[in-house]
Amino acid sequence: MMDAADRHALFEPLTRQIAEITLHRRIRVAWWLALLASAALTALFVVGIVWLFAEGVGIWGINIPVTWGLDIVNAVWWVGIAHAGTLISALVLLMRQTWRNALNRFAEAMTLFAVTIALIFPVIHLGRPEVFYWMLPIPNAAGVWPQFRSPLLWDVFAYLSYFLLSATFWYLGLMPDFATLRDRARARWQAWIYGRLALGWRGSAVAWARWRQTYLAVAACAFIVVSVHSAVAMLFASSLLPGWHSTIFPPMFVVGAVFSGLATVVILAAVLRWSFCLDNVITDEHFDILSRLMLGAGLFTGYTYGLALFHAWFGGDLHARHTVVLRLAGSLAWQTWLSVALSLGVLQALWWARVRRSPAGAALVGAAVVVGMWLERYAIITGGLARDFLPSAWRDYAPTLPEWLLQIGAFGLFCLLFVLFTRFVPLISIFEVKAEAAANGGERHG
Amino acid sequence: MHATRLGIVVAAGLGVALLAAGVVTGGARAWIGYLAGAVALVAIPLGSLALLAANRLIGGGWTGPVAPVLLAAARTLPLALLLFLPIPFALGEIYPWTGRADPAPVWLSEGFFIGRTVGYFAIWLASLALLVRGGGQRVAVGVALALYTVSGSLAGVDWLMTLDPLFNSSMFGLLFVAGHLVAALAFAALVTYAREPERPVGMVGGLLLAGVMTVAYLDYMQFLVVWAADHPAEAQWYVRRGAGALAVGFTLLVIAAKALVPTVALAWPAVRLRQRPLAIAAGIVLAGHLLNTAWLALPEADGVVPAALAFAGVVSLGAAAAIARLAAQSPAA
Numbered sequence: 001m002m003d004a005a006d007r008h009a010l011f012e013p014l015t016r017q018i019a020e021i022t023l024h025r026r027i028r029v030a031w032w033l034a035l036l037a038s039a040a041l042t043a044l045f046v047v048g049i050v051w052l053f054a055e056g057v058g059i060w061g062i063n064i065p066v067t068w069g070l071d072i073v074n075a076v077w078w079v080g081i082a083h084a085g086t087l088i089s090a091l092v093l094l095m096r097q098t099w100r101n102a103l104n105r106f107a108e109a110m111t112l113f114a115v116t117i118a119l120i121f122p123v124i125h126l127g128r129p130e131v132f133y134w135m136l137p138i139p140n141a142a143g144v145w146p147q148f149r150s151p152l153l154w155d156v157f158a159y160l161s162y163f164l165l166s167a168t169f170w171y172l173g174l175m176p177d178f179a180t181l182r183d184r185a186r187a188r189w190q191a192w193i194y195g196r197l198a199l200g201w202r203g204s205a206v207a208w209a210r211w212r213q214t215y216l217a218v219a220a221c222a223f224i225v226v227s228v229h230s231a232v233a234m235l236f237a238s239s240l241l242p243g244w245h246s247t248i249f250p251p252m253f254v255v256g257a258v259f260s261g262l263a264t265v266v267i268l269a270a271v272l273r274w275s276f277c278l279d280n281v282i283t284d285e286h287f288d289i290l291s292r293l294m295l296g297a298g299l300f301t302g303y304t305y306g307l308a309l310f311h312a313w314f315g316g317d318l319h320a321r322h323t324v325v326l327r328l329a330g331s332l333a334w335q336t337w338l339s340v341a342l343s344l345g346v347l348q349a350l351w352w353a354r355v356r357r358s359p360a361g362a363a364l365v366g367a368a369v370v371v372g373m374w375l376e377r378y379a380i381i382t383g384g385l386a387r388d389f390l391p392s393a394w395r396d397y398a399p400t401l402p403e404w405l406l407q408i409g410a411f412g413l414f415c416l417l418f419v420l421f422t423r424f425v426p427l428i429s430i431f432e433v434k435a436e437a438a439a440n441g442g443e444r445h446g
Numbered sequence: 447m448h449a450t451r452l453g454i455v456v457a458a459g460l461g462v463a464l465l466a467a468g469v470v471t472g473g474a475r476a477w478i479g480y481l482a483g484a485v486a487l488v489a490i491p492l493g494s495l496a497l498l499a500a501n502r503l504i505g506g507g508w509t510g511p512v513a514p515v516l517l518a519a520a521r522t523l524p525l526a527l528l529l530f531l532p533i534p535f536a537l538g539e540i541y542p543w544t545g546r547a548d549p550a551p552v553w554l555s556e557g558f559f560i561g562r563t564v565g566y567f568a569i570w571l572a573s574l575a576l577l578v579r580g581g582g583q584r585v586a587v588g589v590a591l592a593l594y595t596v597s598g599s600l601a602g603v604d605w606l607m608t609l610d611p612l613f614n615s616s617m618f619g620l621l622f623v624a625g626h627l628v629a630a631l632a633f634a635a636l637v638t639y640a641r642e643p644e645r646p647v648g649m650v651g652g653l654l655l656a657g658v659m660t661v662a663y664l665d666y667m668q669f670l671v672v673w674a675a676d677h678p679a680e681a682q683w684y685v686r687r688g689a690g691a692l693a694v695g696f697t698l699l700v701i702a703a704k705a706l707v708p709t710v711a712l713a714w715p716a717v718r719l720r721q722r723p724l725a726i727a728a729g730i731v732l733a734g735h736l737l738n739t740a741w742l743a744l745p746e747a748d749g750v751v752p753a754a755l756a757f758a759g760v761v762s763l764g765a766a767a768a769i770a771r772l773a774a775q776s777p778a779a
Contacts, residue, residue: 151674223659230667238674245675248616250667303595304620311616314553314603315679 011434014281018430019184021276022423030275034419041412048405049124057127059402066385066397070407071125073377076232077260078410079118079159080253080373083225084261085111086166089173090222093215098439099289101432102281105177106272106418107265108170109425113417114264115163117410122155124406151234158231161224169218175201175211177426229254236384242319243327243384246311252304259297259343260373263366266290268418270363272427281428284357291356294369298347305340319389326387327379331396335379343372450773457766464759472752474539478609479753481540482743483760484529485605486736491526492570492598493630494519496623498577499591503584511648512634515641518775519633523574525767527567529760534560543611554608562604566597598623606739609746613683617668624664625735628657632731637772639725651718651727658712658731662705686745693745700741704734736761 051059062069089104089111123132134144135156146153178198185191201207230250237249246252266287273282309328312320326332346368355361382397399407421427468476494516501509509516534556538544543554552558573590599619607618635650672680688694708731717723740757747753 149674226663230663234670234674237671240675240677245671245677246616247618247668247671248620249671251617251620251664299592303599306596307599307616307619311614315614 007438010437014434014437015180015184015430017278017281018426018428018433019181022181022426023185023190027423031419031423035416038412038415038419041408042416043409043412044405045409045413048402048409051402051405052124053129057125059400061398061400061403063395063397065388065393065395066382068125068381068385069397070378070399070403071121073374073381074407074410075118075121075125076253076381077118077374077377078114078121078414079162079232080229080257080377081261081264081370082111082114082118082162082166083229083254083257084265085109085114086162086169086222086225087258087261088265090169090219090225093219098436099286101429101436102283102286103265103269103290104432105173105425105429106268106421106427108166108173109418109421109427110261110264110268111166112163112170113414113421114261115159115166116417117414119159119163120410121406122159151231151238154231154234158224158228162228165218165221165224169215169222172211172215172218173429173432174425175199176203176431177429179203180430181426226254229257236380241384241388242312242317243323243380243387246308248304248307248311252301252308255297255304256301256373256376259294259301260370262290262294262297263369263373266294266366267363267370270359270366272422273359276422276427278428281433284359287359287362288353288356291350291362291365294362294366295347295350298344298369302340302344323384323387327383332379332383332387335375335383339372339375339379341372342368343376346372450769453769454766454773457762457769461759461762461764461766464755464762466759468752468754468756468759471755472749474536475748476752476756477536477539478743478747479756479758480536480760481533481605482739482753483757483764484526484533485743486739486757486761487529487764488523488526489626489629489735489739490633491520491523491574491630492594493626493628494634495523495570495574495577496591496594496598496627497630497634499573499587499594502577502587503591508649508653509634511645511650512631512638515634515637516630517578518771519630519637520574521578522767522771523570527571530563530567533563541608541611543608554611559604562600566601569593569597595623598626606742609743610683612679615668615672615680617664617671621661621664621668624657624661625738628654628661629732629735631657632728632735635728636725636732637768639721639728641772643721645721647719647721647724651712651724654724654728654731655709655712655718658705658708662709665705687741696737696741700734700737702734703730704738708734 060069060071062071085104085107088100088107092100093104123129126132135146135153137146137148146156175198178194179201182191182194182198185194230253233249233253236244237246239245269282269286269290272278309324312324327336346365349355349361349365355365386396387394465476465480468479497509498513498516498520501507501513533540537556537559541554541559543551544556546554569590573594576586576590599622602619602622606622607613607615631650631654635647635654638645669684672684686693687697708727711717711723711727711730717727740754744750744753744757
């Protein structure tokens, strides 16, 4: 056991390092520039939504047969990115792996922001977004009742419960750190705000014990993350469309989601480490672990692609086989190969330890993966609809300017939320990194 | 030692008797049962091989408590190969797609089918040699694991899914491979307890729980997709497994043994972390694996009873072989 002086010597530099970022550090010009840039992009999002609400979905490139365009691509892609945050924070917590402690706070923030954006898209793609609550089974005079056998409804529940769960988990994890900020705040208003946010946390042994129980219980609920992307996959797999109906879709979507999410975590970890000089907290070892996970998830995703293609051919159905040909060598081939080259091709660089352990190298691979997985969603969703059973009805889809505004704007909104997060919330879980340091005898952070 | 010998004799005798009963009552119709038995048994060495390879690749001691049994089980792969030797001679009795001339099948031609199975075993035996030697670079082990994942998936499709040539599920192979891992882990946990009741179980219970839940998830998703799409070619595969009270009862038994009971039981630390309760749970999981393999194959048989007798016979012979091998090795090995 360490005595109090030892503990103080071990913990104080770390607590100061993280808390300073939120409390006292002078705001740098770079942060203002990032805020300005992301706010400008978010403005595009607002423009896109106002335009949409004024004119209706007719301004988009969607039309029969491709009725789902960038709106649903983004709903699927963003909620997929969210998955890695839950995986890293909750599931790895249950496996009692301590390496997550430096990553979980911002990974959870990423989850929360990504789910928020993913929630916006299905609502705005409704022709009448003002009555989105009709999707909920609310007793009402009009007798409107949702179809419980439809995956569209399952998605409503899946997205909403995922949002609630990740918000709860994030806030629970923040409580002890809010209390730390309260205690170290020099300005009264800061102490007041962080004190309220900490919900009167005093750090007593009883409070810690109760908190630990709650935190683990909420973490155990995180297995619903699997049901979220499975329900998304059911949107496609439960149909009979060639290129959509395949039983491998639920695990393929879940693993693909984790894959793209891990890639995003790697990018964010590299950016945060560089921006806030966190080399001692987010170490090369973290990049190595994340890269290995990303490599594993990517290879498994590739395996599920193989299964989907093989069985589309194997079943002998004319339409399914034709879709395979279109995807591999026909008019949709560019989507397939560009997506595979970016996500699975570039990924192979991670076989080299030097790339894995370098923040820049891993983040570059991560960026390729994120774009590749977006293209994969695009190929599945729009490509599947563009080539159904009736060749005379085949029609290609091209996104229009209002759709691109929303695409770029959503990215801006994510960046804006994240930039604000880095300033007002401790971006590393202070108390968990300290606990890890104590367990390691202070080797890493001493 | 006496009890062990008695166990071997009883299991082997029962196996021969059941096989004979299957052949007497059904003649060639018993072959599907034989196939199912062989497929159920080969899961143990294959799953053990994959678990050992995965552990060597990822590192960490998570198979530690059961590693000796996993290695011993993996080494029985050549024995399992022997079980498959008669099957090429009975393809016509087992698979409805044989003997088709028009249209000439590519994937499902008898020669290619047999050639593929030979190829699978060649890959697996080479991987076994790599692992047993203990050498093998991490990359080589990784390649072996990747090859196993692909070849195991294809083997599941070949051996069991094509019993109904209309059924086509892209999840089938993944389910087959995932089932191997769970069955092998359950087998290893059970045998480890039989040999060394006091040996600490480490993470084995948690791993088994994760495996059982993953397979249950995959099974349910396959069902949900088929149910929702309701395509006749796929739905009839499930309809056949729910036709009549007996079929429904058997399906429920499979669900209980491979998913429900172990998930609930292993969720308790008192079961997951203690030797004896974990061994009982592992036994249920293993039984679930055997029942599940029967559930996948037997409904495709012309007569279920002879096929079921033959299946039970092969499994019984497998049990005899397992007991004999274990008795030959001291626990310290």
